[in-house]
Amino acid sequence: MALLQISEPGESTAPHQHRFAVGIDLGTTNSLVATQRSGEAVCLADEQGRKLLPSVVHFGESGTLVGSEAIALQASDPLNTVASIKRLMGRASEDLTRLGNTLPYDIVTPEGSNVPRIHTRSGDFSAVEVSAEILKVLAHRASLSLGGELDGVVITVPAYFDDAQRQATRDAATLAGLKLYRLLNEPTAAAVAYGLDQNNDGTVAVYDLGGGTFDISILRLNKGVFEVLATGGDSSLGGDDMDHAIGEWIITAAGFVDVDAGLARRILIEARKAKEALTLAESVDLLIEDEQHNWTGTLSREAFDELVRSLVTRTLTACRRAMRDAGVKSSEIDEIIMVGGSTRVPLVQSMVGELFARRPMCDLDPDQVVALGAAIQADVLAGNKPDSDMLLLDVLPLSLGIETMGGLSEKIISRNTAIPVARAQEFTTFKDGQTAMSIHVVQGEREVVSDCRSLARFELRGFPPMTAGAARIRVTYQVDADGLMSVTAEEITSGVAAEIVVKPSYGLTDVEIESMLRASMEHAREDIELRMLKEQQVEASRVIEAIDAALAVDGELLLNPQERAQIAEHRDALAAAGNAASAGELKRLIRAVEEASEFYVERRMNYSVQQVLTGKQIDEVDV
Amino acid sequence: MQSPDLSQNYFELFGLKPVFAIDPVRLKTAQQRLQASFHPDRHVNDSDRDRRLSVQVTSWINQAFDTLQDPVKRSKYLLEISGAEIPDDSTTTSDVDFLMEQIELREAVEACRDAPDGLEQCHRIEDKLTQRAAELANEFVACFAEEDLPGSVTISRKMQFIQRIQQQLDELQFELEGR
Numbered sequence: 001m002a003l004l005q006i007s008e009p010g011e012s013t014a015p016h017q018h019r020f021a022v023g024i025d026l027g028t029t030n031s032l033v034a035t036q037r038s039g040e041a042v043c044l045a046d047e048q049g050r051k052l053l054p055s056v057v058h059f060g061e062s063g064t065l066v067g068s069e070a071i072a073l074q075a076s077d078p079l080n081t082v083a084s085i086k087r088l089m090g091r092a093s094e095d096l097t098r099l100g101n102t103l104p105y106d107i108v109t110p111e112g113s114n115v116p117r118i119h120t121r122s123g124d125f126s127a128v129e130v131s132a133e134i135l136k137v138l139a140h141r142a143s144l145s146l147g148g149e150l151d152g153v154v155i156t157v158p159a160y161f162d163d164a165q166r167q168a169t170r171d172a173a174t175l176a177g178l179k180l181y182r183l184l185n186e187p188t189a190a191a192v193a194y195g196l197d198q199n200n201d202g203t204v205a206v207y208d209l210g211g212g213t214f215d216i217s218i219l220r221l222n223k224g225v226f227e228v229l230a231t232g233g234d235s236s237l238g239g240d241d242m243d244h245a246i247g248e249w250i251i252t253a254a255g256f257v258d259v260d261a262g263l264a265r266r267i268l269i270e271a272r273k274a275k276e277a278l279t280l281a282e283s284v285d286l287l288i289e290d291e292q293h294n295w296t297g298t299l300s301r302e303a304f305d306e307l308v309r310s311l312v313t314r315t316l317t318a319c320r321r322a323m324r325d326a327g328v329k330s331s332e333i334d335e336i337i338m339v340g341g342s343t344r345v346p347l348v349q350s351m352v353g354e355l356f357a358r359r360p361m362c363d364l365d366p367d368q369v370v371a372l373g374a375a376i377q378a379d380v381l382a383g384n385k386p387d388s389d390m391l392l393l394d395v396l397p398l399s400l401g402i403e404t405m406g407g408l409s410e411k412i413i414s415r416n417t418a419i420p421v422a423r424a425q426e427f428t429t430f431k432d433g434q435t436a437m438s439i440h441v442v443q444g445e446r447e448v449v450s451d452c453r454s455l456a457r458f459e460l461r462g463f464p465p466m467t468a469g470a471a472r473i474r475v476t477y478q479v480d481a482d483g484l485m486s487v488t489a490e491e492i493t494s495g496v497a498a499e500i501v502v503k504p505s506y507g508l509t510d511v512e513i514e515s516m517l518r519a520s521m522e523h524a525r526e527d528i529e530l531r532m533l534k535e536q537q538v539e540a541s542r543v544i545e546a547i548d549a550a551l552a553v554d555g556e557l558l559l560n561p562q563e564r565a566q567i568a569e570h571r572d573a574l575a576a577a578g579n580a581a582s583a584g585e586l587k588r589l590i591r592a593v594e595e596a597s598e599f600y601v602e603r604r605m606n607y608s609v610q611q612v613l614t615g616k617q618i619d620e621v622d623v
Numbered sequence: 624m625q626s627p628d629l630s631q632n633y634f635e636l637f638g639l640k641p642v643f644a645i646d647p648v649r650l651k652t653a654q655q656r657l658q659a660s661f662h663p664d665r666h667v668n669d670s671d672r673d674r675r676l677s678v679q680v681t682s683w684i685n686q687a688f689d690t691l692q693d694p695v696k697r698s699k700y701l702l703e704i705s706g707a708e709i710p711d712d713s714t715t716t717s718d719v720d721f722l723m724e725q726i727e728l729r730e731a732v733e734a735c736r737d738a739p740d741g742l743e744q745c746h747r748i749e750d751k752l753t754q755r756a757a758e759l760a761n762e763f764v765a766c767f768a769e770e771d772l773p774g775s776v777t778i779s780r781k782m783q784f785i786q787r788i789q790q791q792l793d794e795l796q797f798e799l800e801g802r
Contacts (some may be wrong), residue, residue, distance in 0.1 A: 152667075181667050225655055317801060324797055381667045391659055417689065420663065422682035480678050481663040542670040594672050601672075605680065609636065612660050 019151035021181070021382035022142045023189070023374025026131060026155055026169065028086040028211030028238060029341065031055050032368060033138040034375035035146065036384070041193065041372040044145045052367060053141075056083045057133045059120040066137045075269065078261045079106060080120045084240060085134075087212045088127035089172075090164030092116065092505070113512070114505060128171045135176035152179040154378040156370050158213040159185035160233035160397050162443045163455050163485050164505070170484070181381040183482040186210075187217035188228060188392055189373030190339040193364060195221045202334035203229075205323075207352055207360065208370075209315060210340035212238040216319045218326040218333070227393045229326035230416045232318045237311065239275070239342035245307040246271035246299065254288060254295040266290065278304050279344045305347045312351050319355060325416050336360040339369055394419055396479055403440035403449045412477050415445065422478045426492075429473070433465040439475060441485065454505035455485065460498040463491045473498070529583070536586040540574055543590050547571050547597060550604060558603045570596040632704050633687035643701060643764050645691065654688045694756070695786050698763055698779040707772040721781060728752075728788050735795060745796045752792065756785050 022044075025032045030052040034043045043051040050068070058070035058081045065073070074081045082105065093109045093116045106119035117124035135155075143150055157169050166183055173180040187206035194204070201221050208215040215233040219226055247267045251259060259267070270286055277284040283300040323330060336352065338360045343349065352360050364372075380388045395416045401409035402425075412423050427437065438459050444452030463471055472492040479485050489498035547567065555564055574589040581589070634641040637653035659665070661684065666677040690696045702709060731748055735741040763778045 182664065225659075320800065321797065324793065377664075381664060383668055389659065391655075391662060391664065393658060393662075418685045420678045420682045421685050422679065423686075478678065478682065481681075539670060542668075543672075546670050546673065601676070605676070606631075608660070609631070609657070609680075612657055 018384055019382040020142075020146045020148050021152050021154070021375075021378035021384065022139075022146075022150060023154045023184075023371050023376070023378045024135065024138055024156070025186070025189075025371035025374060026086065026134065026157075026172075027055055027370075028084050028213065028240065029055060030211075030367065031134050031138060032371035033142050034368070034371040035142065036375050036379035041375040041379075043368050043371055044142055046141055053134070053138060054083075055085065055134055056081060057085070057130050058082075059122040059125070061121065064122070064133055066133055075262060075265050078265050080122075082118055082120075082125075082130050084212055085127050085130040087236060087240070088116070089131065090162065090166070090168040091127070115512070128168050128175060131169070131172035132175035135172055135178060139176060139178055150178065151382055152181040152378065154182050154184050154374045154381065155180060156184050156186045156189050156374050158208070158210070158233065158235055159187050159215045159217050159228075159231040159394075160213065160235045161483075162235070162398055162453050163400075163483070164453065165235065166483050167504070170482070181378060183484075184374050184377055184392070185215070185217065185228070185231070185394055185397075185483075186339065186370045187215050187231065187337075188219065188226060188394055189370045189377070190337055190364075191217070191219045191221065191226055191373070192376050192390070192392065193369045193373035194335075194337050194361075195226060200335070203328060203332055204335045204337055205319070205333045205356065206337045206339060207315070207319065207343065208233075208339035209342040209348060210238050211342070212236065212240050214238055214315050214318065216315070216322045218322050218328055224389045225391045225393065228395045229328065230322045231395055231397050232322035232325070233397075234314065234318060237314060239272075239340075239345075241311055242275055242308045242342065242345070243268050243271045245311070246274055246304070249299070249303075249307055250286065250288065250295075250297070253297050254293070256293065256295075263288075263290070263293070274299050275304070275345070279346065301346070308345070308347060312345075312348055315348075316351060316355050319352075330356050333358070337364075337369075338362050339366050341367055394481070394483070396421065396483060398443045398453075399445055400455075400477060400479070400485060401442050401444075401449075401452065403442060407449045408447055409442050409444070409449050409452050413479065419479050419483060420481050422476055424474050424476045427473045427475060428469050429463070429466065429471040430468055432468050434468070434471070435463050435465050436461040437463075437473065439487070441477070441487070456505055457503045458487045458489075459501040459503070460489045461501065462496065462499045464494045464496055466493075533583040533586075536583045536590070537579060540577075540586050540590055543593055544571060544575055547593065550600070554604065554607070558607065559600060563600070567593075567597050567600060633691055633700060634704075636684070636687050637691065639691075641701060641704065643694075643698060643760070643767060645697070647692065650688065650691055654684060657684045694760060695779065695783045698775070698782060701767070702772065702776055702779060705767075705772060707776055709776060718777070721784075725784060732788060732792050732795060735792075735799070741799050742796065745792060745799065748792055749789070749796075752785055752789050756782065756789070759785060 022033050022035045032043050032051060032053065034041055045051045046053070053067045054071050056067065056070040056074065058065040058073045058077065060073070060080065070081055074083065092114050093107070107116050108119045108124055109116045110124070115126050117126050118130065139150055139153070153173065155169060155173055157166055161169070169183060170180055187208050190206050190208065191204055201223065203218065203220050206215070206217045206219065213233065213235050214237045215231065217231040218229045220229055250267050250271060256263070266288060270288055274284045274286055278299070278301050281301070283298055286297045286299060288295045333356055336356050336358065338349070338352070343360070343362070343366050349360055377390070377392065379385055380390050396413060396419050397415060399411050399415045400413045401411045404410045412425065413421055429437070436459060438457055440449070440457050441455045442449050442452040443455050446452050460473070460475070463473060473489055474492050475487060475489045477485060477487055487500060489500060490496065491498070551564070551567070559567070570593045574593050577585060577589055632641065636657070637650055639645050639650065639653070658681065661677055661680045663674060663677045663681065666674050669677075690700050699709060728748070735744045735748070738744055759778055759782045763775060763782065766774045766778055
């Protein structure tokens with residue numbers, strides 16, 4: 001589709017080759033990769049036939065191991081074996097002290113950075129880098145299985161992930177060398193897998209309790225459109241917390257003192273086994289055994305239920321709030337889809353069933369459903385299904401605000417607003433000759449800034465100096481379809497765009513990402529330059545293709561001969577440069593084509609918006 | 624790059640007449656039809672500029688939908704494009720009857736918090752507010768049809784107040800149900 005040319009769903013565009021695309025569920029406990037194969041989404045297995053890849057990374061003397069092989073070394077080498085890294089994505093050092101006793105690692109925070117690193121024998125690694133290792137293994141598995149290089153991926157994130165956590169996930173994809181089509185919310189992915197499977201329209205609730213995160217989403221399904229009405233949850237609540245609750249019970253029951261990292265791991269592993277066994281068994285025997293300890297005990301289902309009841313109750317409060325935000329009563333929910341391994345816990349099923357007054361649906365494997373949904377969307381986004389009318393409409397999970405006088409947060413975009421969304425705000429200067437200002441953006445529902453999550457401080461610079469109060473600075477907050485925010489600013493009377501310097505509160509800066517990227521590649525410089533050149537070449541052919549297609553459709557209708565000649569001149573210059581030009585030269589020529597055709601794009605936009613409605617809806621419009 | 628200057632107003636965008644009483648189903652259908660064409664997911668493999676444009680255009684469609692689907696925002700927007708002067712929220716009303724009504728409603732909502740039958744009281748107030756909102760909507764339609772813009776502005780502000788009380792009541796019900 002050229003220059004946003006409209007083509008109705010079902011109206012196929014030019015045929016193109018099949019692109020390899022996969023969906024990745026990057027989970028706290030396990031990760032999966034899935035793809036669409038002969039019309040059906042399937043999870044891809046490794047050479048041993050295993051689909052689930054445990055999200056555990058071991059940094060060893062002779063290299064990095066990911067998955068079951070890493071788990072095997074968890075108890076013997078805890079400090080170099082990283083599990084549940086998802087919990088640290090987009091988190092700051094302060095957040096870690098809060099999780100303190102649950103993380104048996106050496107955490108270091110380099111000076112001048114807010115991003116904590118895990119100290120291992122192979123170096124200090126951020127959560128982004130550890131996640132990238134998991135992504136690389138999954139992407140490699142997919143390339144082998146599909147027999148070709150991946151064009152792009154869809155990676156799922158908890159719906160309740162904030163901007164910093166989403167940004168971190170996107171950075172991990174960049175670091176793993178993957179083209180990210182989209183970050184997709186996990187409950188939405190589950191609804192896609194469910195909705196397309198059952199071909200049902202109606203209102204569904206997706207209850208997703210994973211290893212470390214809880215999400216609830218209320219969606220409306222209608223003829224391939226999946227519209228999220230509201231979402232809620234807790235990005236640090238999950239099956240891990242159940243393990244910890246059992247773990248603490250064991251420590252008390254066994255009377256352990258001075259629990260070191262190795263023993264803590266052993267207890268958690270035993271706790272998790274007990275939790276899983278209690279899905280079917282009424283009680284389970286426990287054993288903690290090493291050189292210093294030898295303890296046996298029994299945990300009944302009843303006692304376990306009491307240990308985790310308050311955790312489940314917390315999820316139900318979030319469910320009620322999401323229903324309220326969606327304006328939907330529990331009686332109006334047609335189906336409850338259960339996602340995530342922790343929904344196997346019988347108490348979860350019974351309490352959720354009670355709240356919604358209906359039996360939750362568990363037909364689809366709760367471990368796989370998210371990856372399957374992501375694979376379906378990846379296939380559509382790759383353009384392999386030009387006839388598909390599937391569309392996923394999502395919302396912002398947490399309100400965005402800015403800090404105002406007195407440390408209060410002023411809401412700019414409230415939670416559960418449909419995305420993409422943009423809001424503009426106008427400021428003025430309060431000093432003569434002021435040329436800069438700073439905006440602190442936070443995310444969360446609370447009124448006091450310190451109770452919200454700080455996302456970034458934006459320094460806007462380079463306004464023309466004016467007398468105090470004369471400048472009109474319009475700041476635009478834009479949230480894209482991935483739920484990621486960006487800020488632009490402009491002084492309206494002069495039309496001068498501000499330079500923006502972003503200081504992410506918890507994220508990696510672009511410079512840090514780039515240096516990690518360089519460090520991760522051999523022959524780094526050549527590789528990066530080659531990659532940039534390739535990107536510009538692809539972009540150049542896209543731009544030429546778009547212009548040609550547009551001109552063929554309505555060039556005569558919307559442009560006079562001089563205008564056409566002017567655009568053609570720049571288009572031909574870009575085409576002539578071909579593959580001989582450098583990345584910088586191509587970039588400049590692309591920009592020239594864009595500038596020369598800007599007015600044409602606007603004309604086409606206005607024309608095409610009208611086209612969508614007129615002709616289609618004349619009868620309705622003129623009623 | 625500037626966001627395209629789509630010179631239409633929100634009503635025109637969705638193919639609706641610029642009136643208060645719009646058909647919500649038609650609004651929804653038009654929104655989804657536009658989304659189906661412009662959403663970024665439809666432009667993943669397009670040029671950078673087209674992808675940026677698609678984010679901007681969909682944001683604009685969402686903003687327009689958000690404005691028109693909410694009765695209070697819709698009434699304000701309608702007044703705005705009709706050239707009415709809209710005072711900011713801090714302007715106080717001198718309508719004594721309406722002031723009394725505001726105070727009574729606020730007190731009634733607060734009284735639910737500690738009442739033993741708080742939830743039932745909430746439901747009764749809710750019914751009353753729904754009715755009141757419908758009355759005001761009718762008044763607005765009539766007043767706007769007579770081209771009485773200042774009168775319409777006043778009614779729009781009353782609608783906004785009722786909506787705020789509805790939201791407070793909603794929040795309170797949520798709290799009470801959780802107990």
